[in-house]
Amino acid sequence: MTGALLIAGLTVIAFILSILFLPQVCVKGRTVKIYPFIPLLGGILMLLGGGVTGRELAVAFTEDSSVNPIRILVLFISMTVFSLILEQTGFFEHISGIVLQKSGHSQYRIFLSLYAIISILTVFTSNDIVILTFTPFICHFCKSAKVDPVPYLIMEFVAANTWSLFLLIGNPTNIYISGAFHIGFGEYLRVMALPTVAAGVTSLTVMMLIFRKKLRGEVQTAHFVPPITDRPLMWVALVHLAGCVVLLAVSQTLNLEMWLISCFMGISALLSSVICLLIRRRDLRAVGNAIAKIPYEIIPFIVGMFVMVLALESCGFTQGAARTLGSGEGIFSVGFLSFLSSNVLNNIPMSVLFSKILSTGASSGQIYATIIGSNIGAFITPVGALAGIMWINLLKQNRVKLTTRRFVAMGCTIGIPSMAASLAVLWLFV
Numbered sequence: 001m002t003g004a005l006l007i008a009g010l011t012v013i014a015f016i017l018s019i020l021f022l023p024q025v026c027v028k029g030r031t032v033k034i035y036p037f038i039p040l041l042g043g044i045l046m047l048l049g050g051g052v053t054g055r056e057l058a059v060a061f062t063e064d065s066s067v068n069p070i071r072i073l074v075l076f077i078s079m080t081v082f083s084l085i086l087e088q089t090g091f092f093e094h095i096s097g098i099v100l101q102k103s104g105h106s107q108y109r110i111f112l113s114l115y116a117i118i119s120i121l122t123v124f125t126s127n128d129i130v131i132l133t134f135t136p137f138i139c140h141f142c143k144s145a146k147v148d149p150v151p152y153l154i155m156e157f158v159a160a161n162t163w164s165l166f167l168l169i170g171n172p173t174n175i176y177i178s179g180a181f182h183i184g185f186g187e188y189l190r191v192m193a194l195p196t197v198a199a200g201v202t203s204l205t206v207m208m209l210i211f212r213k214k215l216r217g218e219v220q221t222a223h224f225v226p227p228i229t230d231r232p233l234m235w236v237a238l239v240h241l242a243g244c245v246v247l248l249a250v251s252q253t254l255n256l257e258m259w260l261i262s263c264f265m266g267i268s269a270l271l272s273s274v275i276c277l278l279i280r281r282r283d284l285r286a287v288g289n290a291i292a293k294i295p296y297e298i299i300p301f302i303v304g305m306f307v308m309v310l311a312l313e314s315c316g317f318t319q320g321a322a323r324t325l326g327s328g329e330g331i332f333s334v335g336f337l338s339f340l341s342s343n344v345l346n347n348i349p350m351s352v353l354f355s356k357i358l359s360t361g362a363s364s365g366q367i368y369a370t371i372i373g374s375n376i377g378a379f380i381t382p383v384g385a386l387a388g389i390m391w392i393n394l395l396k397q398n399r400v401k402l403t404t405r406r407f408v409a410m411g412c413t414i415g416i417p418s419m420a421a422s423l424a425v426l427w428l429f430v
Contacts, residue, residue: 007049008308011042011110012345016383035389036297036304039349043307051311063181069306070177075259076172077294082241083129084290085273088228089234092133093122097225100141107147107215109154114138115204118156118357119163124245127171128165128295128387132430135391137399145219149400151211157391158203158414161378162171162275164373165196165422169248169262173351173374180355181367184252191368194429199376199422206414233286236276255388298348298386305349312357331430334362335369335423339415342377350374365430372422379415381408 018035046052061070086092099117103109122130135155142149164170168178168188178188208215228234244265251258273287341350354370378385382392382404395402 005312007045007051008312011039011045011308014038015346016040032296033243034037036299036301039304039308040300041304043304043311046308046311052307052314056310056314057307060306069302071257071259072172072176073299073302075169075175075262076264076298078259079169079244079291080129080294081249081266081269082124082237082244083125083133083239084293085269085286086125086234086241087129087133087293088230088286088290089237090229091234091237093131093137093226094228095121096134096137101225105218107217107219110219111152111208111211111215114152115155115159119200122160122163123166123170124241127160128158128390131387131391132293132394134160135394136398139395139400147217147219148214150402151207151214152401153391153395153400154211154410154414155207157388158207158379158418159200161201161375161385162203162418163196165192165199165375167245168258169245171347171375172302173347174371175258176348176351177355177367177371177374180359181364183367185248185258186252189249191364191426191430192371195368195372195422195426198371198425202421203414203418205225206417210410210413230282230286232276232280233273235337236272237269240265240272281318295386300347301386302352305346305352309349309352309356312353322358323341331363331365331369331427332420332423334358334366336375336419338370338373339377339380339419340373342374343359343381347374347377347385350377363430368426368430372419372426376415376419376422379411379418381411 015035018038047054048253063066065071095117096114099113100110117156118130118134136152138152138156139149142152165174166189168183168185174188177183208408231310244262247256247261247265248258250260263296270287270291273290274284277284277286319366337348338354341354344350345353351370351374358366358370378388382388392407
């Protein structure tokens with residue numbers, strides 16, 4: 001057990017350091033991200049050190065289970081396809097441009113309008129894709145308008161990581177924990193709708209108070225609405241996205257597994273996009289770009305973390321932690337523990353670890369509290385979620401100055417009351 005814990009601890013430290021000091025390197029003109037491979041290295045060391053056997057891994061990666069890591073990855077990656085195709089058509093920028101044009105020159109109206117559209121798009125697409133798409137857009141808008149971009153960027157990051165709670169498909173952590181405890185699409189929505197609204201209202205209120213002085217002035221620049229570059233392709237993606245969400249909502253009634261639905265619809269969206277482009281004699285660059293932008297880094301990251309958690313389970317660590325959590329810990333304790341742990345382990349490995357710990361008899365409230373912690377935990381540090389890591393890198397690329405200290409201070413100010421409000425509503429209704 002000592003060896004497994006030592007490897008796990010060193011892996012976590014190396015992972016954090018890789019994010020803060022060496023997130024990516026350039027190899028032969030190509031940018032390679034370092035941090036996803038640190039957990040994979042830790043998993044390999046666990047395997048070589050005997051913390052987990054090859055047979056155990058083979059069983060875990062091939063078993064007919066909703067927490068099979070391969071199925072989790074297929075579900076998440078498939079759901080990003082629709083958003084990535086939409087991004088290629090200019091859909092997100094077009095919608096944002098319309099919102100800004102309708103908002104006039106008031107920074108308050110612009111702030112609230114952007115919050116609303118980011119929240120809505122996050123619910124039905126992906127918080128990672130929304131962050132990747134909107135961050136450059138917001139940086140460009142604020143530069144042309146000569147306003148401080150930080151309030152808008154913090155708002156975008158908070159909105160995306162709050163409203164990803166609403167649907168089961170909003171975050172890989174939602175998918176994993178729900179799968180571990182056989183929570184269906186409809187059941188998840190029934191329980192999480194109100195806690196998500198509570199977190200959303202609270203976080204928005206706190207942000208309006210924090211940034212009230214920054215938002216007093218008016219924006220004098222004209223709002224340009226970027227055009228849709230390919231309407232037929234946009235409709236292909238929207239129809240497939242809508243169809244996928246509907247099928248996921250009735251997946252239990254149809255007795256179909258969610259990963260199969262998302263995989264089929266994702267492949268169908270790609271093939272339909274190719275046909276749509278070929279019929280109109282367009283090149284296939286849009287589909288190629290969408291495929292290239294799939295967040296492949298999540299694959300070594302999840303695989304490595306999954307192997308390490310298996311090793312910790314084999315050596316008895318998760319069982320010991322389960323006995324500790326089982327001794328009277330409630331919704332608030334487990335929720336805030338997952339909230340804090342996300343910023344030490346990252347929210348994906350935290351979810352994998354907590355799923356194992358809670359599997360010995362946790363209440364439904366503790367399970368949903370962990371899901372809330374995995375989403376809102378992303379507010380606090382860049383380590384908290386993969387979306388945060390990507391977001392920080394985008395800020396550097398766009399020359400936006402936001403120190404880690406300031407990010408943590410604002411994250412705690414917004415995240416702690418949001419977490420408390422969400423858990424309080426969960427406690428009232430579960």
